[in-house]
Amino acid sequence: MTNLLIDHVAKTYGDKAVLHDIHIEVPEGQFVSLLGPSGCGKTTTLNIVAGFVAADKGKVLLGGTDITSAAPYSRDTAIVFQNYALFPHMKVEDNVAYGLRARKVAKSEIAERVREILRVMGISELAGRYPGQLSGGQQQRVAVARAVVVRPGALLMDEPLSNLDAKLRAEIRIELRALQKNLNQTVLFVTHDQEEALSMSDRIVVMNGGRVEQMGAPDDVFKRPETVFVADFMGVENIFKGSSGERAWTSDSGLALPLADARDVAYVGVRPSEIDVIEPESAHTGDESASFPASITERTYLGNSVRYQMQSGSQRIVALVPQTRARFDVGAEVSARIAAASVLPLAASKGGAVELVPA
Numbered sequence: 402m403t404n405l406l407i408d409h410v411a412k413t414y415g416d417k418a419v420l421h422d423i424h425i426e427v428p429e430g431q432f433v434s435l436l437g438p439s440g441c442g443k444t445t446t447l448n449i450v451a452g453f454v455a456a457d458k459g460k461v462l463l464g465g466t467d468i469t470s471a472a473p474y475s476r477d478t479a480i481v482f483q484n485y486a487l488f489p490h491m492k493v494e495d496n497v498a499y500g501l502r503a504r505k506v507a508k509s510e511i512a513e514r515v516r517e518i519l520r521v522m523g524i525s526e527l528a529g530r531y532p533g534q535l536s537g538g539q540q541q542r543v544a545v546a547r548a549v550v551v552r553p554g555a556l557l558m559d560e561p562l563s564n565l566d567a568k569l570r571a572e573i574r575i576e577l578r579a580l581q582k583n584l585n586q587t588v589l590f591v592t593h594d595q596e597e598a599l600s601m602s603d604r605i606v607v608m609n610g611g612r613v614e615q616m617g618a619p620d621d622v623f624k625r626p627e628t629v630f631v632a633d634f635m636g637v638e639n640i641f642k643g644s645s646g647e648r649a650w651t652s653d654s655g656l657a658l659p660l661a662d663a664r665d666v667a668y669v670g671v672r673p674s675e676i677d678v679i680e681p682e683s684a685h686t687g688d689e690s691a692s693f694p695a696s697i698t699e700r701t702y703l704g705n706s707v708r709y710q711m712q713s714g715s716q717r718i719v720a721l722v723p724q725t726r727a728r729f730d731v732g733a734e735v736s737a738r739i740a741a742a743s744v745l746p747l748a749a750s751k752g753g754a755v756e757l758v759p760a
C-alpha cells in the first residue's frame with residue numbers, strides 16, 4: 402500500500418511556477434529524500450504535505466485518505482525543522498509529550514511513551530531540562546523524539562541536520578536511519594546534501610527547477626544519472642557536449658570517447674575518480690578505453706587523494722587520483738585514460754539551466 406502520495410501537485414507564487422506537476426509516492430515504511438539545490442522546490446513540496454502551503458493543482462493522500470484540504474493539525478503528519486523549533490518554556494519531557502496531549506492520549510500512556518522514546522534517543526537524563534540548557538545535537542534529538550512519539554503516518558523532515566557540525570551530523574544520520582527502520586516509519590526528508598541523501602534513503606527524488614529530474618535507489622541515482630543536472634549534482638565533474646559518430650562519441654572539443662552502449666546522446670559524463678592519469682608512453686586507445694594527451698594545470702592535495710585539473714586541447718578534464726598513485730606535478734605532460742564502461746550517456750536536463758564545463 403502506498404502510504405504517502407503527492408499526486409501531480411503544482412504551485413505558483415505570483416507569476417512564478419515553483420512546482421510543476423510533482424508526482425511522488427512514498428511507500429509505507431520507506432525513507433524518501435527530496436534532494437536538490439536551494440530554490441528547487443523541496444521545502445514547498447514538504448509544506449504542501451504538512452498543510453502549511455496550499456497546492457494550486459493536484460492532491461495529497463496519506464494512507465489512502467485525501468488530506469489536500471485538511472488543516473495541518475488534523476493531518477497524521479509530524480515535522481522536524483532545521484532550527485529544532487522546541488517550545489522554550491517547556492521542559493524536554495513536556496515538549497515530547499505535547500503531541501500526545503493534543504491527541505488526547507491517556508496520561509499514564511503519555512508518561513510511558515515519553516520515557517520510552519527518550520530512552521531510545523539516548524536522552525533520558527535530559528527529561529527535566531529546558532531547551533535553552535541543551536546543545537544543538539541534544540535539541541535536535543528532542544525535536545525528533547517529539548515528532549516520532551506520536552507515531553505519525555508520515556514523518557516530514559526539513560534539513561534537520563544542517564545546523565549540526567560534520568561529526569555530529571554523521572552520527573545522528575546513522576541513529577535516525579536505525580530508528581526509522583526499527584519503527585518502520587514512513588519518512589519524507591528534505592536535503593541539499595547528496596551524501597546525506599545517499600547514506601539514509603531507500604529512494605532519492607532529485608529535483609530541479611520545480612520538477613522531478615530523477616527518482617531511484619541511492620545506488621541507481623549515483624551510478625546511473627540520467628541527465629546532465631543529476632550527473633553534475635552527483636559529482637560527475639566532467640560533462641562533455643557532442644554527438645555520436647560512426648565509431649565513437651565525439652565531443653565538440655574533439656575528444657573521441659568509446660561508449661559501452663552506443664547511443665545517440667548529446668552529452669556524456671565521466672566521474673573524476675574514473676579517470677586514470679598515466680605516463681604518455683603507456684597510453685593506448687581501443688574499444689575498451691581512450692587516452693588523451695593532457696597537461697596538468699592544477700594539483701590539489703586532498704589527503705587520501707589528489708585532484709588534478711588538466712587541459713587537453715580546448716577541453717578541461719578533472720581527475721581524482723589516490724594519493725599513492727599521484728606522482729605528477731603541475732606542468733607535467735600526461736595521458737588521461739577513460740574506460741568505455743565509465744562513460745555515462747546523459748540527456749539534457751528537464752528543469753533549470755545547467756552550467757557546463759567550458760569546452
Ligand SMILES: Nc1ncnc2c1ncn2[C@@H]1O[C@H](COP(=O)(O)OP(=O)(O)OP(=O)(O)O)[C@@H](O)[C@H]1O
Pocket residue numbers: 414419437438439440441442443444445446593
Ligand atoms: N511564500 C513564498 N512567496 C513567493 N515565493 C516563494 C515563497 N516560498 C518559496 N518561494 C519561492 O519558491 C521557490 C522554491 O522554494 P523552496 O523553499 O521550496 O526551495 P528549496 O528547494 O526548499 O530551497 P531552500 O533549500 O533554499 O529552502 C524559490 O524560488 C522561492 O523563492
